[in-house]
Amino acid sequence: MPDQKALLLPQKQGQFVVDNWPIPSPGHGEVLIKVQATALNPVDWKMRKVGFLIDKYPAVFGWDFSGDVEVVGEGVEGFEKGDRVTGMSYPARGNGTFQQYILMPARLVVKIPPSLNYVDAASMPVGYGTAALGLLAAPPLGAGLNPSCDFSVNHAGEAAFVFGGSSSVGQFAIQILRKMKYSPIITYASARHTEFLKSLGATHVIDRAATPTSSVPDTVRALAGGAAINIAYDAISEPDTQEACFSLLSQGGVAVAIQGGEDKDVGGRKLIHIVLEAHGDGEFGEGMWKSLGRQLEEGVIVPNRTEILPNGLAGIIDGLKRMEDNGVSGVKLVALPQETS
Structure with a gap:
């Protein structure tokens, strides 16, 4: 050629x-x-x-x-x-x-x-893969919410949070959490994306222009209305956003970050960082892409x-x-x- x-x-x-x-x-x-x-x-x-x-x-x-x-x-x-x-x-x-x-x-x-x-x-692919890896893969790759990628698990009654919901990764994180029946699904993004993010599955959008990062944990807990917050996905992953996501977790919760930093496990709450290369490697990677293929055929992922x-x-x-x-x-x-x- x-x-x-x-x-x-x-x-x-x-x-x-x-x-x-x-x-x-x-x-x-x-x-x-x-x-x-x-x-x-x-x-x-x-x-x-x-x-x-x-x-x-x-x-x-x-x-x-x-x-x-x-x-x-x-x-x-x-x-x-x-x-x-x-x-x-x-x-x-x-x-x-x-x-x-x-x-x-x-x-x-x-x-x-x-x-x-x-x-x-x-x-x-990258947005979906990054969200799916962090949320679904078994530890230490991800939070372990659904390693089989069959979406048979049901987390109704549990709250979830996505920092940066309008980002590519954030949008897919919201859709994956919706598929696992999390509610409420709270996200932090520009207010101009509110209706679009709600169409993907977010129940509450915190306006980043009106709420500083330092106030995010208290705001999320108030919106959760007492529901356990066991998962937070940080699609921005700056030091202050990672700390905010970690701080808002309930006992036993996991915060997922997509960039460098140190993992931590304090008082039964965890902060983990995912590795891009792990997307396509091994059993989880192959299962994840097959799952995406099925979801594309069904039209359930936007x-x-x-x-x-x-x-x-x-x-x-x-x-x-x-x-x-x-x-x-x-x-x-x-x-x-x-x-x-």
Whole structure:
């Protein structure tokens, strides 16, 4: 195959550039996917700025994708050329999604139902995977609410809290908690997203402009009305937000954070931090993606609201800068690699 176009980072903490890049060939158990849409995540600009996760350069970043199966490798069953698929890649393994073609293990690829377009499908994997891992996976990977991902458990009468409900991860955390019958589901976000977040399952939205982080624990406990608060998901995960989530827990509760920090276990309450790489690894990862496939078919998981970036892969550069400058709220930025000139 001829070369493809990719958004490359030539060296650690360098500047992105669109350039030619070889198209890989699938090995045993792999599929080659023509990437139709790829979504941006905060970790992308942080990886470039801080220089973590990637050891080999030039490198291709990007985690979320949707597209078409182009070539099926040996030993792969259940997929054929032309299948519409989505999933989450892992750039440190050399298969970032900011390119026109990627290799993926077939066991971690999910078919897209006819009702879902490429852009919406690409908005989901990292956000859903991060929320599901933290909430559902057995310790030490997550809080252990539903390791089988079959959503047979029922937490009616228990309160849950999501810090940053309008973020991509926060939106999926709310939907997963709704599916497990938590009530009330309280979230902290901009008031302008109130109706949308309630449509996902939130029962109360605390306006971040009116309530400082330090007041969140008391506010949440008041809204919970005496219900036990056994789970809090921190989709922002700054030191003060992690402390707020930990402080509001009832005895035996778990707060989940998505970025660095120290785990703690004090007085029967826990704060845990999840690891992105654990998404696709092992029994839980495979079960999680199969569960997502079923939920997409049933239409019970709603994708993020999206904004399509212009200029294909080149548009990602400005999109990441907007994210770094806190210029994106309530939407997932998505690029279309095949539109790269």
